[in-house]
Amino acid sequence: MRDSDSIEHALIEADDQLCEVLGRNIDLLPIVFRFGISPNMGQSTLEEICLRHKIDLDFLLAVLNTYNSGNYFPNTDSIDLALLTDFLTKTHLQLKQVTIPLLGSLMQKLKIKLPGSKLTITLERYLNDYISRLMEHIEFEEKYIFPLVGLLNKNGSGSELKTSTSKLKKLFGQHNNVETEISDLIMIILQHIPEDTDIQLFHDILHTLSHFEKEQVDHARFEDKILVPRLLKLFGTKF
């Protein structure tokens, strides 16, 4: 069970200090980075940081609270879609530049520790397949979905919008297995950890996968619960 489901996190508010927020949930650190906020601003409140760096406070609070608690759901109508797609693009970038390379380096370590083992070979194949499908999904979103926000702002033509609606509906079905496949992977690894092995390495792999899973779920929540419904609603008003 994810932390956010089991622990009742306090609501993050404008007058909370950044260090206080991160102290309660250090997993929010990469989210804060995505807004260009440095943790050395720790003693400032979120409101002060937003004023100083021209960040939309309501959007920052909506994002932090969504990642902080699985039970929180922001007021979707008030979210600026251009800010949201920018944030989601940065999330993709972090996935490509940090999380996936980290998983790759852990796999390399596993190959050194357990060379030629069935677990290593199968796990690598499973992860490579998963990551390649994830990359295709990311490319689809960045190429077809995120630009729709700009198209709407520019009052795109009816035919352009109609074509886009079908792409949006396609996106809806794509997140179903995202969470399941990683949690399945964690479960299978747990059942097959060899005896007398490097437990710390397996701990690191499982820990990284667990973060990866949570990140995917939260990312999908933004897209499925906010971005896509908002875009479909806006498209409806255009016809």
Place this chain on the structure above:
Amino acid sequence: MHSGNCIIIHPWPIVQIGLTNILQSLKVDVAAYYLTTPENEIIQTWNDLFVLIDSKEIEMIQKQYKSFKRRNIDIIGIHFEDSHIDDGLPMDEILYPSDTQGMMFSKLKPFSNFGKHKQPSLHLSDREIEVLKLVATGFSNKQISEKLFISIHTVISHRKHITIKLGVKSISGLTFYAILNDLIE
């Protein structure tokens, strides 16, 4: 400690006697008979056995299904009613009134040498392993039902049990599991 490896829970004596006869031909001893689901303290003492239970009673024990799997207990529903049986009820097999004695024999046989035929690392029945192999190879429920000569309901039921026992839901996860355990190439 039970002297046999089967429990029968059914209110009709004729059902108890009929099943006991079939089980005897499979060299299975019945450890105990109950008319309705016994107290929880009794259920907690069960290990390594299979339970033949009136389908009307299954709701009473369904919350314990995971615990049953950990203790190597299989559940076989006896559905001698005309009504439709709920697909979501946790069962490893179902006996129907239309089943012939031979069909009941075939259905019960896999459980008769319980604890011996099973692969302890998997805790899956032979039939579940067959279904897992086909799912992992990309067969649909319909194709599996045709290939194994079983109903789609039974395929779905096997798949549910596989998921519960392994804790793995996705097809790619099941494929990974099957390769890792040498069930498929």
